[in-house]
Amino acid sequence: MSLMSTARSRVADVVNLFATPLQASHYVELVNPLWSSHKLQARVEEVWDETADARTITLRPGRNWRRHRAGQHLRLGVPIGGRRFTRTYSISSSPERRDGCITVTVKVLDGGRMSGHLVRNLEVGTYLPIGLPQGDFVVPESTPVRPLFITAGSGLTPVMSMLRTWDIVGNMPDVAHIHYAPHRYDVIYGAELVELAARRPRYRYEAVLTREGGDGPSTARHFDRAQLDALCPDWMEREVWACGPQSLLAAVEQHFEAAGRSRFLHVERFRAALAEVPADAAGGRATFVIDGAPVSADADATTPLLRVAEDAGLNPEHGCRMGICHTCDIPLVAGRVRDLRTGDVIDEPGQLVQICISGAAGDCELALTAPAT
Ligand code: FES
Known part of the structure; x- marks a missing residue:
């Protein structure tokens, strides 16, 4: 424990004697919300527009934060119109980042109240309630792996945390990465990925631009076996991490199940996979x-x-x-x-x-x- 935090905790002990029914932490929070011990908050340090509809938010978490593992997510709360909304976002920064900050990248969803607010209205200096890092969409630290990442849209974010970590530490494994986006300008971190692939030969990056030939969706450019064989011929020898919209994940799961490779597939979803509701179902x-x-x-x-x-x-x-x-x-x-x-x-x-x-x-x-x- 640092000298500063020891002193802070002693002061808190003394203040607690007089602070009943509130704890010292409630008063400390008034001075600096990041010092509070009764709730975890983060300060918005920077906002950065990645694309027309996606924004990276840099957060400085409070002192109760626990270092995340690359690939994990956190819960983020935002008060909008007097109500508090909460969503889960993957952490896109590396846990090796030196300044103690973390980043999340939010893409505006159709009708998304919270994503729209975060991308259009969030201001630097705002304090947001957050949760501790969670999730097991992580690459094992002890066993060497040859990952194949299959991502689309903001499904790139947990993978970005992994790539950044390997890059900082200097131990990039043999990675194949297939990423889907409508157009090149829709690829979040697009320039960073291209630069990383040029600098780290063990990282192979393939962008599949599904609407580059026009604005109609091209089924030829969506995930299937032939495309996988072409872009990653050794996919049978790799462990796979996939994150993206439900349609992509369903196709990937189907493919790896048919190939008898389900146990080598790790999937991270942003939304639950829902069953078909019976046609005659009534609310x-x-x-x-x-x-x-x-x-x-x-x-x-x-x-x-x-x-x-x-x-x-x-x-x-x-x-x-x-x-x-x-x-x-x-x-x-x-x-x-x-x-x-x-x-x-x-x-x-x-x-x-x-x-x-x-x-x-x-x-x-x-x-x-x-x-x-
Ligand atoms: S909000 Fe997480 S299970 Fe319902």
């Missing part, structure tokens, strides 16, 4: 009871109940929005909901429902707790 009236007060809204069969609650002006606790973190779990009081990933119907009162990946399967009532402040 219903969703009621969220918060502190005894019901709030109701119409819910169709396919919209996640988290979104239904948010559109009704509520602010349920949530994290990943894709069924991983369980932050959004709330108990079913009555009625029926459907797990949109599996199609399973849940109708047992008291059962916990992940509202980010569950839709109404008729009228339903759920007990919502007020989010912690």
Whole structure:
């Protein structure tokens, strides 16, 4: 522990004696939010537009931050219009970065409230609540590997953290990388990747530009076996990490399963893979009871109940929005909901429902707790 942090913790101990019911950390937070020990925040140090719709945000995390492993993600919260939204973003910087900062790169999604805000409105100097790094989309540190990366769009971000780390440390393995983007100008970190490939011969970079021949989608330029054979003839000898939109990941999973190589494939998703909802499935009236007060809204069969609650002006606790973190779990009081990933119907009162990946399967009532402040 440094002299500075020892002194800070002693001062905190003394202040705690007099600070009840608040902890010293609450007062310390007023001086510098990054020193707070009761919640983890990060200061926006810099914003940088990578492309027309993608922005890299440099964050200085508070003192409770734990060094990430290349490929991991974190939760980021943003207050918008008096409500707090949370999303998960891969960390694109290397853990070897010297200044203690981390970066995330956010791409605007269609109808994305939070991504739109981060890319268009976020200002330097803002403090944002963050979570600790999580995830196992990482390359093993002890075993030598020959990775094949298959990425598209902002699926590049966790891989960028890995490449930057190997570059800084100077131990670039034998890497093959296929990246999909509509046009060359859509490739985030495009110039950096080209420069890295020129400087590090063990890194082989292939950009597949799916709309470069015109604005219609070219199926010939989407992932398939023939293309993989051409771009990476030794793919059978490599371990594969894939990250990108659902359509790409589905094609990649199908291919590696057919080739009997599923166990060598690691996939990172930004959204849950959803099952087909039956054509005759009906939604219903969703009621969220918060502190005894019901709030109701119409819910169709396919919209996640988290979104239904948010559109009704509520602010349920949530994290990943894709069924991983369980932050959004709330108990079913009555009625029926459907797990949109599996199609399973849940109708047992008291059962916990992940509202980010569950839709109404008729009228339903759920007990919502007020989010912690
Ligand atoms: S928000 Fe993570 S599981 Fe629902």
